[in-house]
Amino acid sequence: MSEVQRKKYSDQEKNRIFDGEFMPHIDSMYNFGYRLTFDEDDAKDLVQDTYLKAYRFINSFEQGTNAKAWLFRILKNSFINDYRKKSKQPAKVDYQEVETYYNSDDVDYGITSDLRVDSLKDMLGDEISNALNSLAVDFRTVIILCDLEGFTYEEMAKILDIPIGTVRSRLHRARNLLKEKLRSYAQNMGYKTDEEE
Amino acid sequence: MENNLEGTGERKLQCDDVSKCFQLLESILDGNESADSQEVLKSKLAKCQPCFEHYHLEQAIKEVLRTKCTKHEVPSQLVENIRQKIEEIK
Ligand SMILES: [Zn+2]
Numbered sequence: 001m002s003e004v005q006r007k008k009y010s011d012q013e014k015n016r017i018f019d020g021e022f023m024p025h026i027d028s029m030y031n032f033g034y035r036l037t038f039d040e041d042d043a044k045d046l047v048q049d050t051y052l053k054a055y056r057f058i059n060s061f062e063q064g065t066n067a068k069a070w071l072f073r074i075l076k077n078s079f080i081n082d083y084r085k086k087s088k089q090p091a092k093v094d095y096q097e098v099e100t101y102y103n104s105d106d107v108d109y110g111i112t113s114d115l116r117v118d119s120l121k122d123m124l125g126d127e128i129s130n131a132l133n134s135l136a137v138d139f140r141t142v143i144i145l146c147d148l149e150g151f152t153y154e155e156m157a158k159i160l161d162i163p164i165g166t167v168r169s170r171l172h173r174a175r176n177l178l179k180e181k182l183r184s185y186a187q188n189m190g191y192k193t194d195e196e197e
Numbered sequence: 198m199e200n201n202l203e204g205t206g207e208r209k210l211q212c213d214d215v216s217k218c219f220q221l222l223e224s225i226l227d228g229n230e231s232a233d234s235q236e237v238l239k240s241k242l243a244k245c246q247p248c249f250e251h252y253h254l255e256q257a258i259k260e261v262l263r264t265k266c267t268k269h270e271v272p273s274q275l276v277e278n279i280r281q282k283i284e285e286i287k
Contacts, residue, residue, distance in 0.1 A: 011221060011287075018283070023276070026271055026275070027271055030269065030271045030272075030275065031268060031269055034269045040269075043269075044272060044275055044278075047275065047279075048275065048278060048279055048282065051283070052279070052282055052283065052286065055283050055286070056286065115254060115282060116254075117253055117254055117257040120254075120257045120258060120261050121257065121261070123261065123265070124265070124269065125265040125266060125267055127267055128261050128262060128265045129265075129266050129267040132262065132266060143262065145262060146227055147258075147259050147262040148262060150200065150228070150262060152204075152227075152228065152229055153224070153227065153229050154229075168220060168224070169230070171223070171227075172219075172220070172223065175223075175255065175258070178258065179254075182258070195278045
């Protein structure tokens with residue numbers, strides 16, 4: 001957290017901001033934590049750390065700006081800086097590698113999928129969740145932020161500290177990967193794909 | 198007739214610029230374009246089969262993600278724990 005502490009809120013204001021603007025997002029925050037770590041205790045720790053940091057640095061929160069995006073950025077930074085370092089498991093994909101490998105702006109938009117809208121609608125929540133969870137964390141994250149939480153590209157750029165162009169290309173790539181997963185589920189489950197025709 | 202080309206098979210089968218089109222379609226779908234882009238969207242979907250298919254597939258995926266992904270309930274003690282810790286650092 002490098003923002004300058006611009007102004008001091010009174011204790012009363014702090015409590016009002018914390019209860020009124022921060023706490024209502026605990027559901028989204030917990031689910032974000034869970035989808036990053038796949039573990040209830042780790043998710044709890046991440047969310048708790050995030051809220052403690054949010055309180056400690058509340059003076060760098062500008063009222064009227066998006067509190068949810070601000071909190072998500074703290075949680076994502078805690079995940080990268082604290083959780084990933086502590087964790088014995090190596091990250092599935094090296095962050096730097098993803099950056100250099102996938103940052104090129106010329107993402108191939110020409111890839112088409114033979115996944116069908118019909119078969120998607122037949123899929124169960126577990127299958128959809130498993131497909132999402134099987135993506136590397138950086139790809140999973142952009143889909144969570146965009147499709148599940150409804151952040152704009154601009155908000156995502158701030159949360160992830162990456163340019164908007166990178167948000168777009170990473171998101172597109174994540175969606176292609178997700179489609180591949182869903183397509184293979186569809187095939188295994190005997191749902192219709194164009195390939196079988 | 199003009200306004201209702203959906204399903205009439207009058208769309209062109211090759212997209213003129215897949216990268217540009219798909220990027221725009223996804224951006225519209227994600228709510229990142231202004232309201233007047235809805236007109237652009239309508240005409241694209243009416244004229245171009247690849248755009249039409251891409252848009253509807255992306256829309257369906259977005260929808261199932263939003264509605265079907267497993268949601269985890271916040272553990273009952275979490276809010277209380279956070280409040281306690283905050284009291285300690287106040
Ligand atoms: Zn097109």
